[in-house]
Amino acid sequence: MTALGFLYPGHSAEDDYPRIEQLLGSDIRVDLVHTDIGEDAHRVDALLEMGSAWLAAGVQELRHAGADAVVWACTSGSFVYGRDGAQEQVRALAQTAGMPASSTSFAFAHAVQELGARRVAIGATYPDDVAQLFAEFLRADGVEVVSVKSSGIITAAEVGTWGEAELLALARHSDHPDAEALLLPDTALHTAAHIPTLEKELGKPVLTANQVTVWEALRLADRRVNAPELGALFTREPIVQA
Known part of the structure; x- marks a missing residue:
């Protein structure tokens, strides 16, 4: 049994995780611990606060559950620190948890590399200034961002109410003909079924x-x-060739 641990801020799209667990197979367990979101706002100051206050809460619970790895399941609460700050955040989490650790921001960078994609487009629910920080984070990791579209939504609570129609509209609006992959970077957005x-x-x-x-x-x-x-x-072979 492989146990995966996640620190998830607040309550918006956490039901994506049991859905994903069902699709992965019976020998993989997904353990989700909620962290305090503080002020629910996609503003830089609120995101910096959320990204600094979550660390201790929940880590011990995941350790006791026998997690093999832990991921801070928040994009904006990691890339807002910049690449170096996000790396320090992950390093501190790994040290505290006593297990391998990462965050959703680095997950995106690693996933782009896995696919062999060179150019990407971003469809963000965030305000534009926050969306641009995600683009900067990816560029610092060597990813070419050809387009950034933002929806200007302030709260994760509102994002969590979006269904398939809103999701498809965001994807269509945000895609770019030069992009080899589209990135939708908000863990408050329900996407697992779509x-x-x-x-x-x-x-x-x-x-x-x-x-x-x-x-x-x-x-x-x-x-x-x-x-x-x-x-x-999640297919065995990347469908985009470098």
């Missing part, structure tokens, strides 16, 4: 926050799972 539909609609890989977060935990635990219902990232 990834095949998104990829069929766009004709390219789509990376979503909760999807890449679980994939990153599997990578840290040295597990590789073939789960086509979770999109191109």
Whole structure:
């Protein structure tokens, strides 16, 4: 049994995780611990606060549950620190947890590399200034960002109410003909049930926050799972060639 641990801020799209667990197979367990979101706002100051206050809460619970790896399941609460700050955040988490650790921001960077994609587009629910910080984070990791579209939504609570229609609209609006993959970077967004539909609609890989977060935990635990219902990232062969 491989146990994957996640620190998830607040309550928005956490039901993506048991759904993903069902698609991965019976020998993988997903353990989710909620952290205090503080002020629910996609503002830089609120995100910096959320990203600094979560560390101790929940880590011991995941250790006692026997997690093999832990991921901070928050994109904006990691990339807002910049690449170096996000790396220090992960380093501190690993030290505290006593196990391999990462965050959703690094999960995106690693997933893009896994697919062999060189150019990506971003479809963010965040305000534009926050969305641009995610683009900067990816560029610092060597990813070419060809387009950034933002929806200007302030709260995770509002994002959590979006269904398939809003998700598809975001994807269509955010795609770019030069992009080899589309990234949707908000763990408050329900996506686990819709990834095949998104990829069929766009004709390219789509990376979503909760999807890449679980994939990153599997990578840290040295597990590789073939789960086509979770999109191109979870097939055994990359469909984009470098």
